[in-house]
Amino acid sequence: xxxGERELVRFENVDGIGVITVDNPPVNALSPGVPEGxxxxxxxGNADPxxxxxxxxxxGRSFIAGADIRQxxxxxxxxxxxxxxxxxDASRKPVxxxxxxxxxxxxxxxxxxxxxxxAVPSAKVGLPEVLIGILPGSGGTxxxxxxxxxxxxxxxxxxxxxxPAPEAHQLGIIDELLPEGADLREAALAFARRVADVxxxxxxxxxxxxxxxxxxxPGMFDAFRKSIARRARNQKAPYHCIDAIEAACTVSFDxxxxxxxxxxxxxxxxxxxxxxxYAFFAERExxxxxxxxxxxxxxxxxxxxxxxxxxxxxxxxxSFADNGFxxxxxxxxxxxxxxxxxxxxANYETSVKRGSLGADEMxxxxxxxxxxxxxxxxxxxxxxxxxxxxxxxxxxEIFKKLDAVMKPGAILFSNxxxxxxxxxxxxxxxxxxxxxxxxxxxxxxxxxxxxxxxSKSAPDVLATAMDLGRKIGKVSGLAGNGDGFVANxxxxxxSMEMIIMLxxxxxxxxxxxxxxxxxxxIGPFATSDLSGLDIGYDTRKRRAAQYPNYRKQPIAxxxxxxxxxxxxxxxxxxxxxxxxxxxxxxxxVARIITQTAAEMxxxxxxxxxxxxxxxxxxxxxxxxxxxxxxxxxxRASDVDVMWLHGFGFPxxxxxxxxxxxxxxxxxxxxxxxxxxxxYGERWAPSPLLRRLxxxxxxxxxxxxxxxxx
Ligand code: 3HC
Numbered sequence: 001x002x003x004g005e006r007e008l009v010r011f012e013n014v015d016g017i018g019v020i021t022v023d024n025p026p027v028n029a030l031s032p033g034v035p036e037g038x039x040x041x042x043x044x045g046n047a048d049p050x051x052x053x054x055x056x057x058x059x060g061r062s063f064i065a066g067a068d069i070r071q072x073x074x075x076x077x078x079x080x081x082x083x084x085x086x087x088x089d090a091s092r093k094p095v096x097x098x099x100x101x102x103x104x105x106x107x108x109x110x111x112x113x114x115x116x117x118x119a120v121p122s123a124k125v126g127l128p129e130v131l132i133g134i135l136p137g138s139g140g141t142x143x144x145x146x147x148x149x150x151x152x153x154x155x156x157x158x159x160x161x162x163x164p165a166p167e168a169h170q171l172g173i174i175d176e177l178l179p180e181g182a183d184l185r186e187a188a189l190a191f192a193r194r195v196a197d198v199x200x201x202x203x204x205x206x207x208x209x210x211x212x213x214x215x216x217x218p219g220m221f222d223a224f225r226k227s228i229a230r231r232a233r234n235q236k237a238p239y240h241c242i243d244a245i246e247a248a249c250t251v252s253f254d255x256x257x258x259x260x261x262x263x264x265x266x267x268x269x270x271x272x273x274x275x276x277x278y279a280f281f282a283e284r285e286x287x288x289x290x291x292x293x294x295x296x297x298x299x300x301x302x303x304x305x306x307x308x309x310x311x312x313x314x315x316x317x318x319s320f321a322d323n324g325f326x327x328x329x330x331x332x333x334x335x336x337x338x339x340x341x342x343x344x345x346a347n348y349e350t351s352v353k354r355g356s357l358g359a360d361e362m363x364x365x366x367x368x369x370x371x372x373x374x375x376x377x378x379x380x381x382x383x384x385x386x387x388x389x390x391x392x393x394x395x396x397e398i399f400k401k402l403d404a405v406m407k408p409g410a411i412l413f414s415n416x417x418x419x420x421x422x423x424x425x426x427x428x429x430x431x432x433x434x435x436x437x438x439x440x441x442x443x444x445x446x447x448x449x450x451x452x453x454x455s456k457s458a459p460d461v462l463a464t465a466m467d468l469g470r471k472i473g474k475v476s477g478l479a480g481n482g483d484g485f486v487a488n489x490x491x492x493x494x495s496m497e498m499i500i501m502l503x504x505x506x507x508x509x510x511x512x513x514x515x516x517x518x519x520x521x522i523g524p525f526a527t528s529d530l531s532g533l534d535i536g537y538d539t540r541k542r543r544a545a546q547y548p549n550y551r552k553q554p555i556a557x558x559x560x561x562x563x564x565x566x567x568x569x570x571x572x573x574x575x576x577x578x579x580x581x582x583x584x585x586x587x588x589v590a591r592i593i594t595q596t597a598a599e600m601x602x603x604x605x606x607x608x609x610x611x612x613x614x615x616x617x618x619x620x621x622x623x624x625x626x627x628x629x630x631x632x633x634x635r636a637s638d639v640d641v642m643w644l645h646g647f648g649f650p651x652x653x654x655x656x657x658x659x660x661x662x663x664x665x666x667x668x669x670x671x672x673x674x675x676x677x678x679y680g681e682r683w684a685p686s687p688l689l690r691r692l693x694x695x696x697x698x699x700x701x702x703x704x705x706x707x708x709x
Contacts, residue, residue, distance in 0.1 A: 009037025011044055017192045018045035018054040019185070027065035028058045030106050034068075038084045038110065042091055052196040054091075055188040056114055057098040063123070066105025069132060069277055073269050085113035085139045094201045098188035099123045099174070104162070108173075109138035112147070115201045118176040118191055119165040120184050125173055128160035132280055133237045133273030133652065137264035141244035142205070142256040147172055149210040153245050154224050158238045205253045214249035221246045234519055235272050235652050240264075271662070275654035278700070279644060282637035282655065286477050287466060290634060291707055292459040299411055299464045301471070305329065305378035306385050307398055309340020309371070312415060313387035315443025318344060319472045321368040322444060328370045328378050332388075337371050344369060347444070379405040383468065385437055386424070387415040395419060396427040403428035411461055413437040417488060421454040421481045431456035435465050438485060440646050441531070448646035449474035450487050453708060475645040480632035480708050487642040490627060490656070493619035493682070495536075498524050499553045501615060503597045505604035508573040509585045514612045519650025524616075526583045529572035533560050551682065555596045562592060614671060621660045621699065622672050625686035628702050631709035636702040657699040669693035 008031075010021045020041040022028045038056070045054045058064055088095055088110065097103070097111035099119035108125050111117050119125070127136045127144065135141060136157060145153035148171045156163065169177040178187050214220060221242055232238040240263040247259040267273055288294070305328040306317045313329065320327035331337040345366060351357035372378060384402060388394050395414060402412050412434045414424045425431035436452025449469030453462055462478065469476030479486035498511055512523020528536065537560040544550045559573065566572035567581065574583030597604060624639045633639060640655020653659045660668050669689050676683040692699060 008033045009041055011041040013050060014189060016050060016052045017189050018051040020054055020056045021059050022064055023059035025060050027062045029065050029068040031068040035084050039082055039087045042087045046091055046093055053093050053192040054095045055098055055192050056095055057185060057188060062101030063099040063103040064107025064110060065102045066107045069280060072277060073274060083138060084110050088113035089203060089205060094195050094198060096188050096192045098184050100184050105129050106138050109136055109140040112143040112204055113139060116175050116195060118178060118188055119174045120178050121165050121180055123165040124162040125168045126160060126162040127157050130158055130237045130241055131160040133270060133276040134267045135237060135241045135244055135264055137260060139257055141260045142248045142253055145245050145248045146204050146207045146210060150214045150245055150249050151220060154242060157241045157245060158228060211249045236270060237267055237272060240267055272652040275652050275658060278654045278658050279651050282641050283475060285635060286638045286641045289478060292463050296460050296463045298467055299409060299460055300382040301464060301468045303382045305381040306387055308387040309337050312439060312443055314340050314344045316385055316387055316415060316439055317369050318444035321365040323472045326368045328372045328381060330372050330378060334373060341371050375401050375405045380407050381410060383411040385413045385415055390416060390419060392419060392423055395424050399424045399427040403430060411464060415439050418484055421452050425454045425456055432458040433461055435461050437465055447475045448487060448642055449476045450485055451476055451478050452481055452485050453478060454481055475641060477638050477642045478634060482632050486627055486633045486639060487646045490620050490624040490639055491647060493623045494616045497615045497619045499556050501612060502555050502593050503600060503602045506607050506612065507590060511612055514609045518613055519653060521648050525573040529566040529574060532566045532568055533572050534565050554600060555593055558592050558596050617656060618668060618672055620656055621668060622686050622689060624657060625689040628704055629686055629688040631704040631706055634704050634708055636700050661698045661700050665699050666693045
């Protein structure tokens with residue numbers, strides 16, 4: 001080993017116990033050298049007569065977080081013949097896996113191939129491979145069903161969820177759960193001494209008892225395939241996981257491992273696996289703010305307050321309470337506050353009725369939301385999120401008041417979906433402490449948390465905002481200040497095109513079907529019905545007044561003017577049976593569309609599914625390029641993260657820009673240029689898109705040149 005080079009796997013003899021320490025920061029991924037190090041250590045322990053048993057433990061914050069995802073899809077060297085789990089299987093001396101932090105994927109598979117597993121209570125274990133489009137490829141699909149039974153294994157492996165150690169202990173994945181505060185290494189050494197003489201060493205591969213479940217109920221696999229059909233559509237990995245678990249129940253262990261490997265190989269470079277890997281890293285990139293040092297000291301946020309107890313403010317307060325924060329909430333009048341608190345309770349009660357929240361937990365969360373009547377009551381809060389009406393004078397007034405009462409250094413955020421943040425900032429004497437935090441409705445559910453940089457927002461305020469979003473379970477993304485910021489602005493042309501295609505002869509149900517087939521959980525017209533059509537109506541009127549060139553959308557207006565407001569009154573782009581949420585195509589809507597199109601003199605034609613898809617998404621790709629060109633977002637991949645978490649874009653397609661790259665930047669550009677000729681200015685290709693197409697540079701690599709503005 002060269003001087004200064006880190007030893008990835010260490011072996012030491014501690015009174016006859018061989019302690020194998022994996023040390024590959026930050027998460028002990030199985031990068032090249034780590035599996036080889038584990039193999040060598042286990043073999044050394046077996047060969048050394050002074051060693052009676054072994055402990056496998058991770059240095060730093062985790063056990064082993066799995067294979068090194070960066071290595072997938074590359075021509076990584078194959079460790080011929082031996083893999084760590086084979087060597088662990090062959091070990092004649094007991095090996096105890098000592099788990100803290102995360103034991104995920106290949107990390108848990110190694111622990112499962114060891115003979116015993118102990119863990120601290122805060123540890124999490126899981127087989128999350130399906131989330132990156134593959135399956136556990138190191139025996140996980142064969143050992144897990146033997147340990148927990150095939151039914152539970154199906155749930156764990158196809159969801160990929162992280163299982164908290166206490167639950168893992170109940171399931172039998174962990175043999176011993178240590179008490180809070182126990183010293184893991186010491187406990188593992190003691191455990192290893194206790195079991196050092198057990199022969200033969202116990203191996204999960206030899207335990208077949210639980211597999212009998214599948215003999216009793218051989219139809220469970222097909223039933224499970226059917227049960228995931230909706231959420232797993234267009235994907236292969238969840239089905240391959242099921243196939244591998246089924247193999248565990250029907251063929252020998254060794255044949256099952258072979259089958260697992262074949263299935264793994266089919267997935268490793270599939271389109272979905274590549275897209276999901278991209279999404280994984282894009283979600284980590286989005287947290288990095290290139291112009292703000294990573295070690296920037298964050299401001300405190302333990303003590304938050306929300307102004308405005310409407311739907312949005314209430315949802316924001318719930319996000320805090322759901323994530324363990326005590327939060328104060330206030331509104332202009334005691335009545336409004338009371339109504340808001342009642343709505344919050346009603347929202348929680350719905351979750352309790354649906355079974356997704358326990359009644360006790362609801363009371364705990366409600367007890368964390370503290371209604372207060374005056375601004376003086378929030379003066380000592382660390383952070384305030386204003387979520388009042390989207391009207392400039394109201395917001396200005398609130399920021400003036402906040403400026404007067406809040407303690408120095410408190411952070412002032414505005415939850416606006418479109419108002420210039422500088423207007424609020426300039427209403428205070430401390431614009432450096434002001435930024436935007438744009439939640440998406442419903443605020444307690446949607447994951448995207450768009451942080452908006454005002455022209456004077458201090459770096460530590462932005463870094464704190466990004467961190468706060470993560471603390472309340474969101475995915476934070478940074479946007480420059482500008483009309484619609486990044487997420488909504490990039491989505492706006494999509495919304496426009498979907499209406500224009502109706503003018504040309506498409507129907508809402510056709511457009512929705514295309515997008516659902518593509519992978520959205522629900523089509524865009526059905527989504528509009530869910531949110532209510534009156535909001536869009538008001539926005540269009542405002543925009544038409546503000547921008548002389550604003551393209552009107554007469555069909556959308558007519559629908560609202562015909563009294564169709566969406567699900568809330570049982571008719572919108574669809575009709576709804578009383579008390580139901582199923583959208584039924586409505587001949588009246590088709591009539592309004594045809595009639596309005598005739599009045600507009602637009603020629604009618606039919607659309608292919610592909611044309612619908614491209615019209616909607618290319619319009620947004622072009623706008624996203626403009627946003628990048630204007631320096632309003634750092635990276636194209638940030639736009640992708642926003643689409644994944646703000647709009648339900650199918651994750652296995654990577655994101656808007658990644659998806660467009662799969663078609664090819666030149667083809668996207670050529671199509672947009674052709675539509676520019678045909679439809680006019682709204683399709684003018686963005687200069688950045690043209691430059692990328694000329695250079696053949698993938699869209700996903702585009703960055704804001706010259707920083708975020
Ligand atoms: N491979 C490569 N890099 C990884 C990694 C992995 N498995 N897991 C995490 N990292 C990197 C991240 O990219 C990040 O790098 P950066 O600082 O340069 O951006 C760094 O480690 C820290 O990660 P996070 O910011 O995500 O840290 P958190 O503490 O928030 O989360 C975690 C930790 C829960 C372990 C999360 O990183 C995670 O979910 N990792 C992926 C786990 C996984 O999917 N494992 C299975 C891999 S597939 C496999 O094992 C195949 C096998 O069956 C054959």
